[in-house]
Amino acid sequence: MKYYLANKSKGISILFVAFLSIFCVYIVSALVSSMLETARDANVNAVTSFSFVMPQDSALTISEEDWTEIENMPEVRAVYQAFIESSYIDTILAKANSFVVFLGEDDLNRLFQDNRYEIIEGRLPVDGAYEVIMHERILRNKGLQVGDFFGSDYDDGESVVGGYQIVGSFRGDDVISFGTDNCQVDQYQDIGVDADTTKYAGVVLPQGALEEMNQVLDHVDSESISFQTRSDIQRQYDEQIQGINLLMAFVILIVAVSISIAIGAVLSTVYQSRMDEYGILFAIGYRKRMIFASISKEILLLLLISWILGIGASVLALGGVNQAIFSKMGQSIALLNANSFLYTGLAIAAMFVITLLPIIRKFAKTDLITIIERR
Amino acid sequence: MLKAENLSLSYQDGRTRRLIFSNVSLTVEEGDFVAILGPSGSGKSSLLYILSTLRAADSGRISLNDVVISDTKKTCEIRYQNFGFIFQQHFLIPHLSVLENVMAADYRVKRRKEAIELLEQLGLGDHIRKRPHELSGGERQRVAIARALVKKPRIIFADEPTASLDGKTAGEIIKLLTAHCKDASIVCTTHDPAILPKTCKVAHLTDGNLLL
Numbered sequence: 001m002k003y004y005l006a007n008k009s010k011g012i013s014i015l016f017v018a019f020l021s022i023f024c025v026y027i028v029s030a031l032v033s034s035m036l037e038t039a040r041d042a043n044v045n046a047v048t049s050f051s052f053v054m055p056q057d058s059a060l061t062i063s064e065e066d067w068t069e070i071e072n073m074p075e076v077r078a079v080y081q082a083f084i085e086s087s088y089i090d091t092i093l094a095k096a097n098s099f100v101v102f103l104g105e106d107d108l109n110r111l112f113q114d115n116r117y118e119i120i121e122g123r124l125p126v127d128g129a130y131e132v133i134m135h136e137r138i139l140r141n142k143g144l145q146v147g148d149f150f151g152s153d154y155d156d157g158e159s160v161v162g163g164y165q166i167v168g169s170f171r172g173d174d175v176i177s178f179g180t181d182n183c184q185v186d187q188y189q190d191i192g193v194d195a196d197t198t199k200y201a202g203v204v205l206p207q208g209a210l211e212e213m214n215q216v217l218d219h220v221d222s223e224s225i226s227f228q229t230r231s232d233i234q235r236q237y238d239e240q241i242q243g244i245n246l247l248m249a250f251v252i253l254i255v256a257v258s259i260s261i262a263i264g265a266v267l268s269t270v271y272q273s274r275m276d277e278y279g280i281l282f283a284i285g286y287r288k289r290m291i292f293a294s295i296s297k298e299i300l301l302l303l304l305i306s307w308i309l310g311i312g313a314s315v316l317a318l319g320g321v322n323q324a325i326f327s328k329m330g331q332s333i334a335l336l337n338a339n340s341f342l343y344t345g346l347a348i349a350a351m352f353v354i355t356l357l358p359i360i361r362k363f364a365k366t367d368l369i370t371i372i373e374r375r
Numbered sequence: 376m377l378k379a380e381n382l383s384l385s386y387q388d389g390r391t392r393r394l395i396f397s398n399v400s401l402t403v404e405e406g407d408f409v410a411i412l413g414p415s416g417s418g419k420s421s422l423l424y425i426l427s428t429l430r431a432a433d434s435g436r437i438s439l440n441d442v443v444i445s446d447t448k449k450t451c452e453i454r455y456q457n458f459g460f461i462f463q464q465h466f467l468i469p470h471l472s473v474l475e476n477v478m479a480a481d482y483r484v485k486r487r488k489e490a491i492e493l494l495e496q497l498g499l500g501d502h503i504r505k506r507p508h509e510l511s512g513g514e515r516q517r518v519a520i521a522r523a524l525v526k527k528p529r530i531i532f533a534d535e536p537t538a539s540l541d542g543k544t545a546g547e548i549i550k551l552l553t554a555h556c557k558d559a560s561i562v563c564t565t566h567d568p569a570i571l572p573k574t575c576k577v578a579h580l581t582d583g584n585l586l587l
Binding site (some may be wrong): 002003005006007276277281283284285290369375 | 464482
């Protein structure tokens with residue numbers, strides 16, 4: 001490192017370029033991780049205490065026969081008749097799904113008691129009114145408050161049909177919204193569909209542990225119904241984010257390789273200009289691999305300093321972004337997250353290898369004694 | 376101590392093979408100052424490089440204390456353990472201080488105390504923190520001498536160590552070298568016999584032959 005202390009401008013240029021790349025990789029991976037984590041929270045964490053049963057695509061409702069069969073499963077404690085709609089939550093980079101489940105008032109009360117949800121503001125929706133109660137994180141994400149209205153009647157982009165008043169918010173393991181009367185169901189009723197007996201979907205509650213029930217439900221092979229369990233949603237979610245993860249890895253690889261080539265070009269010039277130094281060290285008894293180890297150590301140390309500085313700056317920047325934007329949207333962001341460490345670590349490793357390769361090649365081909373002889 | 380037997384060297388010059396020297400034999404005893412003299416291009420530097428294992432000869436054998444060193448792959452270790460080097464150019468590492476340059480000679484032991492003592496003896500006590508570019512040509516060459524001596528080598532190989540210096544400084548450098556090499560042998564190439572001490576053994580390399 002003494003070389004870079006004596007040649008500060010060269011050291012600072014390399015540090016700066018590597019620092020910038022680490023900063024970019026960390027910020028991008030932290031933002032994507034945050035988006036994925038928020039989407040996961042709204043999708044997978046929606047069904048932490050129960051699962052859903054829905055008719056297969058071709059059917060509109062669940063038959064009595066199927067319903068009874070589910071109710072009679074030993075792993076199932078109860079099935080509540082429900083109508084399930086998908087809303088959305090915002091993340092910084094995309095929108096993610098969020099479930100809104102409409103149940104009868106009694107079932108909703110039981111669900112809240114059984115799952116020990118804590119109503120932190122307002123009250124539960126009641127029958128005969130278009131009302132919803134939202135998980136506190138969804139409410140914060142949507143920038144809404146208890147008393148506000150929600151649904152396609154109030155927001156053009158909202159996928160939940162009709163209009164509902166938010167009458168409460170709750171805290172609990174399931175990140176979801178609940179309502180009682182549903183506008184679409186009521187329209188069906190107007191054309192003669194019996195709301196009391198028609199089973200559009202169901203909330204399936206476990207007799208014991210949810211995982212045990214889900215293991216059984218995941219293996220039910222039926223042409224008329226399908227279950228949406230936590231593992232099922234997790235699997236769908238993983239499939240969806242696979243592409244994003246691949247894209248992110250690709251972008252990081254491209255960034256790392258481009259930056260490495262730039263740093264490699266600078267370093268190659270630096271080490272080319274130091275061949276006299278290596279020539280004399282070799283002459284006085286240093287082995288080539290010792291000289292090479294010291295070069296590797298120098299480069300590694302430079303990159304590690306950039307890594308630490310890059311991560312430090314990223315954490316500070318993300319802290320600011322979190323304070324200014326994320327916390328207001330209810331989007332969680334981990335300032336120190338494993339993915340960002342992994343990706344920046346990979347970027348550093350790529351830079352190290354790519355910058356070292358031409359130097360190894362040069363070293364292997366150079367007769368160091370010739371450098372001294374030439375003089 | 377150092378014994379070279381029947382060394383030959385040639386190189387390819389276009390389509391012809393040019394002989395530099397052949398059947399050169401030389402013995403350097405402990406404490407000897409051996410000067411290899413010869414005109415430019417006579418191959419004296421090449422001979423020094425071969426004797427010090429920096430280069431290999433086409434044929435012949437070199438042994439150090441009866442151990443053959445010319446056909447081993449551990450030449451770095453041999454040089455590190457036994458030899459010190461001074462070249463025409465000082466080859467000091469520009470970003471290291473004078474003291475660090477001298478200490479760089481030994482990668483196993485930090486010879487700080489010996490390096491400082493040696494630099495003081497060579498009149499560089501006030502310059503140990505300076506960088507090479509802050510020194511004069513003679514001072515730089517004295518630092519190179521300190522680097523060669525700090526490990527207390529058995530043999531110092533000096534390749535035209537005074538060629539880039541003026542006559543007065545060149546004489547001083549040789550005096551310093553002999554004064555501080557009481558326990559070591561010196562093999563020195565030069566084209567200027569005037570700078571050599573009276574006690575040295577002189578070998579002339581001319582027309583591919585070494586004449587003692």
